[in-house]
Amino acid sequence: MSAIRYELIKQCKQSGARLGKLHTPHGIIETPIFMPVGTQATVKAMTPEELKEIGAQIILSNTYHLYLRPGERLVERAGGLHEFMNWDRPILTDSGGFQVFSLSDLRNITEEGVTFRSHLDGSKHFISPEKAIEIENALGADIIMAFDECTPYEADYEYTKNSMERTLRWAERCKSAHKKPDKQALFGIVQGGMFKDLREISAKETVKMDFPGYAVGGLSIGEPKDIMYQVLDWTVPFLPENKPRYLMGVGSPDALLEGVIRGIDMFDCVLPTRIARNGTVFTSKGKVVIKNAEHAEDFSPLDDECDCYTCKNYSRAYIRHLFKAKEILAARLATIHNLRFLLKLMEDIRRAIMEDSLLDFKEEFFKKYGYTQD
């Protein structure tokens, strides 16, 4: 008995897109879904109530960060992540592999696991597949990711093949180490870099291990977008239709649409919250850098098609002023807007799939958004 159940509601007639419901111990998630990232047990600048207000159904957190600070045992003693961060809806945690590679400098990878230095204080640490699962079990997320190596984009065939094969062996070890499959759903992660045959082997071998859901890893790491889409075309067909598919690290509007069309159900990205704090916001007519002088006396909202709290109550001029004055409210208002923009885009996508008009919706969205302005 797995912790989650995926219900395929409708297969799009125009593309590989699907409408689904993911039943989890903390509630039902409608897919396709965008998942805000809350790396250190908080979606930066947002309260849980504000996240619910804008329609967030599931949030992500990070094993690597929470292990280093405050420690997974403290979170466990607090009653687990849901209690600790006052979030009673679903949570997904990544296994830490990716973060070790993108955050800590000194690191050594062996069959056993990864030795690395903490990006906080330089202290030495070791994480194995077993250790990663132990941490994720202690944190208590509804969906947990297997410990994998996100193969670097520029890796050659030989390295990518060895890395992918090790990730498969690690996946088996994660399955064996997982203590609570009835409470926490463990997803396998497909690797294989930019190579068709390696992606196919990784997908087939990972599916043989029968996980409740599958992630496509090793993407959104600097490769051109058309390569990412090509890798999806090579990989998704080998993933079972009755299980959710999660494309890791993807979240720009155009990539969300292209991923949905290729049969992806779940997405995450730090982009909307990160660029919000730097003063860049999504709008239906493309991205806007609010600090630019042109907005100084623009008393219209960020986006006149947006229904969010920020767009209903504040002007571009005011938000620009807050950024120029380095006011904390600036980051909050921009974050509310950017997250709502993507969550609403996913709502519109789900409606378009229901109405068999997804490709028409995509056409119209790109025309207005100005596709090239990704």
Ligand SMILES: CNc1nc2cc3c(=O)[nH]c(N)nc3c(CCc3ccccc3)c2[nH]1
């Ligand atoms: C930005 N691009 C990006 N590509 C990724 C590839 C992988 C990958 O191949 N393996 C794993 N395990 N994670 C990846 C992530 C991190 C996603 C995440 C961040 C925060 C919280 C929860 C989840 C990625 N992120």
